[in-house]
Structures are given as structure tokens and as C-alpha cells.
Amino acid sequence: MNRRLLALLLALTGAGCAGPLATTFSSTSLGTAADGTLRHPASLPFEGEGYAVPVPWRTRHANYGTETLVDLIARVSREVERDAPGGVAAIGDLSRRRGGGSAQHRSHQDGRDVDVFFYATDAGGRPVRLNEAMLHFSSEGRAVRWSPPQGTRAPARPVPPYRFDARRNWAFVRGLLSDPDAEVQWIFVQRSLGAALLREAAAEGDDPALLARAAFILHQPSDSEPHDDHMHVRLYCGIGERSFGCADRGPVRWWKKMWKYMEAPFGRAPAESVGADRLAAFGRLIREETPPTPAAGKLTS
Numbered sequence: 654m655n656r657r658l659l660a661l662l663l664a665l666t667g668a669g670c671a672g673p674l675a676t677t678f679s680s681t682s683l684g685t686a687a688d689g690t691l692r693h694p695a696s697l698p699f700e701g702e703g704y705a706v707p708v709p710w711r712t713r714h715a716n717y718g719t720e721t722l723v724d725l726i727a728r729v730s731r732e733v734e735r736d737a738p739g740g741v742a743a744i745g746d747l748s749r750r751r752g753g754g755s756a757q758h759r760s761h762q763d764g765r766d767v768d769v770f771f772y773a774t775d776a777g778g779r780p781v782r783l784n785e786a787m788l789h790f791s792s793e794g795r796a797v798r799w800s801p802p803q804g805t806r807a808p809a810r811p812v813p814p815y816r817f818d819a820r821r822n823w824a825f826v827r828g829l830l831s832d833p834d835a836e837v838q839w840i841f842v843q844r845s846l847g848a849a850l851l852r853e854a855a856a857e858g859d860d861p862a863l864l865a866r867a868a869f870i871l872h873q874p875s876d877s878e879p880h881d882d883h884m885h886v887r888l889y890c891g892i893g894e895r896s897f898g899c900a901d902r903g904p905v906r907w908w909k910k911m912w913k914y915m916e917a918p919f920g921r922a923p924a925e926s927v928g929a930d931r932l933a934a935f936g937r938l939i940r941e942e943t944p945p946t947p948a949a950g951k952l953t954s
């Protein structure tokens with residue numbers, strides 16, 4: 654073999670480093686979301702069809718993730734833009750280039766997490782673009798105060814009379830959960846806003862099986878802010894990543910496998926697939942009552 658080529662191959666594979674990752678060139682999530690790192694990250698461009706990273710977040714250099722996550726964001730943003738033109742998904746932090754901890758997050762360490770601002774509309778129902786800061790929304794879906802990036806001041810102007818855009822926010826969640834190439838573990842979101850998303854899904858006539866999935870994936874965290882200013886999406890470790898040490902925390906739900914083998918049109922009856930108690934909790938969530946939210950293991954949002 655040509656010596657120059659051999660030297661290049663040795664350098665690329667990290668010849669002095671032992672272990673199976675020495676010859677792995679695809680992005681890989683290692684460890685957990687709260688104690689992990691990212692190898693061979695994919696970079697999310699600051700702008701794409703249907704999405705943009707607001708300027709204050711660009712300076713944080715946290716637009717890196719696994720290829721699965723980066724591709725998912727691009728696909729879903731594009732789908733929402735084509736189905737409901739005019740809205741722009743404002744994308745916040747993914748992970749830093751090599752993962753690991755940051756001053757802004759306890760999680761987001763291994764390339765499987767992303768913050769997505771909530772889509773919003775103005776008083777006339779027209780989609781608006783959030784460039785300066787997130788907005789906190791009340792349980793009724795009204796913008797109540799600014800949520801600037803950590804370490805910066807809120808915009809000086811008054812909070813605009815914006816509303817939570819249930820249509821586009823649900824379209825984004827639907828795209829995440831329906832994507833064939835990614836498996837979502839959690840979408841952290843304030844409980845009442847999560848219920849609004851499910852009501853929108855029901856009003857649009859979406860697949861009841863999809864609603865049942867969403868009811869357990871939409872989760873208000875108990876260890877942090879309620880997430881009334883953005884949705885925090887976390888993917889499961891990929892199958893190949895688990896063999897390299899990627900570890901999921903919380904319940905393991907192989908939703909796609911479960912639904913794949915259900916009978917048409919919507920699979921097994923909900924009571925059979927998720928249990929009568931959890932089905933009742935799902936109903937309470939739709940009706941805006943406080944549901945129990947089962948979650949095994951320690952979670953960090």
C-alpha cells in the first residue's frame with residue numbers, strides 16, 4: 654500500500670486509540686444525555702427550508718448532533734413549511750461540537766437533544782417569526798413574557814399579543830413521531846400546552862394510535878422549568894450506538910415495533926396496547942385534567 658495513503662488511514666482512524674470506535678466514521682452518541690459526548694458530529698446549518706437558528710443561539714456553537722437528529726430536524730421543518738406555509742421553526746440548542754456539559758443545559762450532551770421554539774401567530778392568526786428570544790405561553794396559549802437566552806436581557810419592547818400556534822406545533826410533533834428513520838423518546842413540554850397539541854390532533858382526525866403515542870411522549874419534566882417556552886426533543890439511542898455505550902434513561906418503549914404489528918386500521922384496541930389505566934390518563938389529558946405521568950428512571954430534561 655502507498656505509504657502516504659497508509660499514513661492518512663492511520664491518522665483518520667486514530668491508530669493510537671484502542672477500541673471499536675477507532676474505525677467508526679458515522680456520528681455516534683456516547684453515554685447519556687446528561688453525561689455523554691458526541692463523536693463525528695453532524696452540523697445543522699443555521700438556515701434551511703422551514704427553519705432557522707436565531708442569531709443569539711448561533712453564537713453558542715451548539716448546532717451539532719447525530720446525523721439522525723440533524724436530518725430529522727431538516728425533514729420535519731420542511732414538511733411543516735410545505736403543509737402549512739409561512740411558519741418558521743426556530744431551532745435552539747442541540748449539542749456542542751464534541752458534546753459534553755455546558756452552562757446552559759444539564760442534558761444536551763450527546764447529540765440526541767434539540768430545543769425547538771413554539772410556533773406562534775399574531776392577533777390576526779398569521780404566523781410570526783421569533784428572532785430575539787423565546788416566549789413563555791400561558792396554559793391558555795397566550796404569550797405572557799419573554800424568555801431570552803441565558804445571560805442576555807429580554808427585548809425592551811412589550812410582549813406582543815402572540816398565540817400558541819397549535820396547528821403548526823402539532824404538525825411538527827406529528828412529523829417527529831411519524832418519521833421512519835428516527836425514534837423519539839421524549840418531547841418535554843408544559844402539560845396544558847401538550848394537551849392543546851393532542852386536542853388539535855384529535856380535531857384534525859389524526860390516527861388514534863399516533864395520539865396514544867404522543868400522550869406518553871409529551872411529558873412535563875419534574876426536574877426543571879415546565880417548558881412553556883419551547884419543546885425539548887430527545888431521541889432514543891440508535892441500535893448501533895448502544896453497542897458503543899449510548900444509554901437511554903427512563904422507560905424503554907419500542908413504539909414503532911409495537912404499532913407495526915397491530916391490525917388495521919389503527920392496530921390493537923388502545924386498552925389492549927397501552928392498558929386501561931393509561932388509556933384513562935390519556936382521556937384526562939385531552940380534557941385538560943391533571944394526569945399521572947408514569948416515568949421510570951431518572952430523567953434530565
